[in-house]
Amino acid sequence: MSLFIRLAQAADHAPLEALQRRASLSNAGDRGFLLEHPELIALPPEHIADGRVFLAEQGSGGTLLGFATLLPCDDDALALELDALFVEPSAWRLGVGRALLDHGCRLARGAGARSLRVLGNGHAEGFYRRCGFELLGHQAMRFGTALQMRLSLG
Numbered sequence: 001m002s003l004f005i006r007l008a009q010a011a012d013h014a015p016l017e018a019l020q021r022r023a024s025l026s027n028a029g030d031r032g033f034l035l036e037h038p039e040l041i042a043l044p045p046e047h048i049a050d051g052r053v054f055l056a057e058q059g060s061g062g063t064l065l066g067f068a069t070l071l072p073c074d075d076d077a078l079a080l081e082l083d084a085l086f087v088e089p090s091a092w093r094l095g096v097g098r099a100l101l102d103h104g105c106r107l108a109r110g111a112g113a114r115s116l117r118v119l120g121n122g123h124a125e126g127f128y129r130r131c132g133f134e135l136l137g138h139q140a141m142r143f144g145t146a147l148q149m150r151l152s153l154g
């Protein structure tokens, strides 16, 4: 698949949030709770305005396939946090998530980061492990338990 990755613009907000909703609801174990709490599926517009969101399309200007957000880490100046990573469910297991992650790693290295952190959804643990993340611990969340994972950029 020919992937084009670019920074998200304000006009991408609604389609990206809709994609996030489809991807989140496709994690079977989360679906019921998220349908009861739709406010939990949100892409803060300021993340786009601040240039922290990048997206993957099928060719330049083509179908939107996924996006990711990189934020500063509160407690580690040498790490960045992968705050969001969502791929259109019909495109799962085609390499889009890894391509977005690779792009994020390049951006993070360029910004001087030594590692990426993620508070990962348990449904995505296999993906993160496959992409080289290690499990540091667990964190109780409003729904379920999140995985504290780390990828060394060294």
Ligand SMILES: CC(C)(COP(=O)(O)OP(=O)(O)OC[C@H]1O[C@@H](n2cnc3c(N)ncnc32)[C@H](O)[C@@H]1OP(=O)(O)O)[C@@H](O)C(=O)NCCC(=O)NCCS
Pocket: 023, 024, 027, 084, 085, 086, 087, 088, 091, 092, 093, 094, 095, 096, 097, 098, 099, 118, 119, 120, 121, 123, 124, 125, 126, 127, 128, 130, 131
């Ligand atoms: C997790 C997610 C981003 C993965 O995206 P994807 O495009 O399907 O992932 P890729 O195709 O790039 O997969 C990369 C590797 O991880 C593996 N992988 C992907 N999902 C996996 C899973 N659920 N379990 C085990 N391995 C998985 C792939 O097989 C592939 O391995 P390979 O390189 O050996 O072939 C996507 O499933 C998604 O959007 N899920 C819903 C939202 C979500 O939970 N996001 C994470 C928030 S923390």
